[in-house]
Amino acid sequence: MKRIMECVPNFSEGRDPDRIERIEKPLRDADDVLVLDSAPDEDHNRLVVTMIGKPEALKSAMLKAMEAAIAEINMEEHSGGHPRMGAVDVVPFTPVRNVEMEECVQAANELASRAAEKLDLPIYLYEEAATSSERENLAHIRKGEYEGFEEKIKKPEWEPDYGPQRLHETAGATVIGARMPLVAFNVNLDTKEVEIAKEIARKVRHSGGGLRFCKAIGLSLEDKDMVQVSMNMTDYTQTSLYQSFEMIKFEAERYGVEIAGSELIGLLPAQALFDVADYYLGLDDFSPGQIMENRLLEEL
Amino acid sequence: MKRIMECVPNFSEGRDPDRIERIEKPLRDADDVLVLDSAPDEDHNRLVVTMIGKPEALKSAMLKAMEAAIAEINMEEHSGGHPRMGAVDVVPFTPVRNVEMEECVQAANELASRAAEKLDLPIYLYEEAATSSERENLAHIRKGEYEGFEEKIKKPEWEPDYGPQRLHETAGATVIGARMPLVAFNVNLDTKEVEIAKEIARKVRHSGGGLRFCKAIGLSLEDKDMVQVSMNMTDYTQTSLYQSFEMIKFEAERYGVEIAGSELIGLLPAQALFDVADYYLGLDDFSPGQIMENRLLEEL
Incomplete structure (x- = not known):
């Protein structure tokens, strides 16, 4: 397919x-x-x-x-x-x-x-x-x-x-x-102060002067003693997940807060994660055609 | 399939x-x-x-x-x-x-x-x-x-x-x-000194006391004024690409050398890159079933 x-x-x-x-x-x-x-x-x-x-x-x-x-x-x-x-x-x-x-x-x-x-x-x-x-x-x-x-x-x-x-x-x-597929991507911060998550959410989202295809709110995770920047990535082909992740990381630094982990909610296209790997490994000339399963999908 | x-x-x-x-x-x-x-x-x-x-x-x-x-x-x-x-x-x-x-x-x-x-x-x-x-x-x-x-x-x-x-x-x-599929993964270093690539290759590969499923050699890239650690990852399910990448990075630090980029040669299974994204984003409970294309492959 x-x-x-x-x-x-x-x-x-x-x-x-x-x-x-x-x-x-x-x-x-x-x-x-x-x-x-x-x-x-x-x-x-x-x-x-x-x-x-x-x-x-x-x-x-x-x-x-x-x-x-x-x-x-x-x-x-x-x-x-x-x-x-x-x-x-x-x-x-x-x-x-x-x-x-x-x-x-x-x-x-x-x-x-x-x-x-x-x-x-x-x-x-x-x-x-x-x-x-x-x-x-x-x-x-x-x-x-x-x-x-x-x-x-x-x-x-x-x-x-x-x-x-x-x-x-x-x-x-x-x-x-x-519309573009939404990728629901949450980043947890190792602090209990929800104001920090809210402030970072403001910075990272489009409406606050942040990333073009990112909606974000800050909230408390009561069961985890942590706070979360909860995001909807509205066009992962133009604003990649690693961009919001790295942006949250550098905003969190000024509070001396570290990222505790992150989570993907629901379904997403494979390319959204290939783009992340591509960035962190600094890949030169990576092509989706190098992924065996992609080749299979083209044929089926 | x-x-x-x-x-x-x-x-x-x-x-x-x-x-x-x-x-x-x-x-x-x-x-x-x-x-x-x-x-x-x-x-x-x-x-x-x-x-x-x-x-x-x-x-x-x-x-x-x-x-x-x-x-x-x-x-x-x-x-x-x-x-x-x-x-x-x-x-x-x-x-x-x-x-x-x-x-x-x-x-x-x-x-x-x-x-x-x-x-x-x-x-x-x-x-x-x-x-x-x-x-x-x-x-x-x-x-x-x-x-x-x-x-x-x-x-x-x-x-x-x-x-x-x-x-x-x-x-x-x-x-x-x-045998396991081989993933050919090369990391380029921003130096002309091939001895540095050879020394790092020794450290990262299994035979040198490094990663269990990693073979590596160091070589010069004449056309790029760089050197390369060229690797065969012999079981990406047990030794992930990010492990060799991060290991090369911390070995290169002692020489004051930075990673200039990397490349994947030939074909590889999608999971090898999902594992990389999973690590760098610190994902909690990510499941391959969240990838739309994976679901499609299961059915076709």
Whole structure:
């Protein structure tokens, strides 16, 4: 599988195992699609599925799963702790291997177009696929949620990118888009003073004048007598993990604090760690084609 | 492809493209086998093929390639710069992913047994598959080469592990075995004094009291005005690349010399670099299952 895309749909059903199974079935049955994780949340009443696969196969499987979700979920009866505006709430496509962001934007448009027509569903495009800067931010689009959207969608500035300018009777509306994969990377500091973690987080993150593709907060780890800089690396191809790690290290030095360890949460593309090894070993001319498994992935 | 083995057969034909093609055909045609590299050498008159695949598929393809090579190569007419004792000279199996060394030893024995019977070929087992400590070393087995083996094989201590106690008329004898994959890793030092590289190489390698699975020599890089510690990491699962890198760094410090960079030559398993990233980031509880591509390889 030379070209790999990721898709992480969020469905508004996190409680009923039978419904969840029927929603996921088209994803699990699809050729050239692999479901890596299925995370239903009862409190949120929401299901997050992580899958990777060939771009075309992901799109086709996703359309079927949207159809299944719309048959299973009635937003008129839905409640849960997480903001949501539709039965199929959010569908981001992300590039993993040999895929450009532009192709993820195209995948988002194609799925939106097909789904709007087939399912009579209003659809907004977000992040890299957004058609205007006001639509880049998911929270901004979703503001008002399902209950508020009946009115919101009538406003000219909230005309959907695809589909009718009214909510689907039972499925609400959907947001589809394209973004880079997030790498969740936490660095623990050998101190109990949470202010130090917060100050370092401010320094390392983009909003504080730090790294372009890094979001960070500082927090206490009560069970460990330590504090943590908890980060979302929003584009590991441009801001590598070693950059935030080394930056935290040199910021921590002024407090006489050392790094106690770090952790990667969830899934990440192999290249994110190859880049780290490449930096620390000072490799000249390293090529991903030197990795045996990469060669195999190109062929399979 | 959950379980991956590597096989790197050496054939005694490095000049005739048609013959080489016919020898390689069974390897290239096999399902679940991927030829990563084919390196014919005219001076050596020798062909080194690097391939990975499912263990059973590798063995079957290899048996067919041995048959083809024996049909193509007449050792009575063979000359070349590299030591050799047979048409199919050496066949090592190495573990890459989710495969134990014991299974490579078993693969070596199975191939040796089948080939000896089918091709009427005397076969020796070496390295991890060796049946005695005298047979671990390939150079020791091969000493005397094809020309000397007609007499050598008659000695009781050189009775083959499989097959008849006489050379094959045209194909000589073959050595089959199991070993860890070699990772060729070079570290460049910012000095012109080759003695420093030689001294550090002595310190870092196993034979000099250094790392258990590290072979190293020091040499000059004439074109770069630098010197190099050139290493073969003989078991990256037990002696990681970062260990030799850090060891070279602290040995170089006493000479006031800095590391100028490093390079990886040829192919290596992904895990060898994940281990490097794991060390430098001080990762807690990192699991290879967190790598998206690893999950995909398990399924394909």
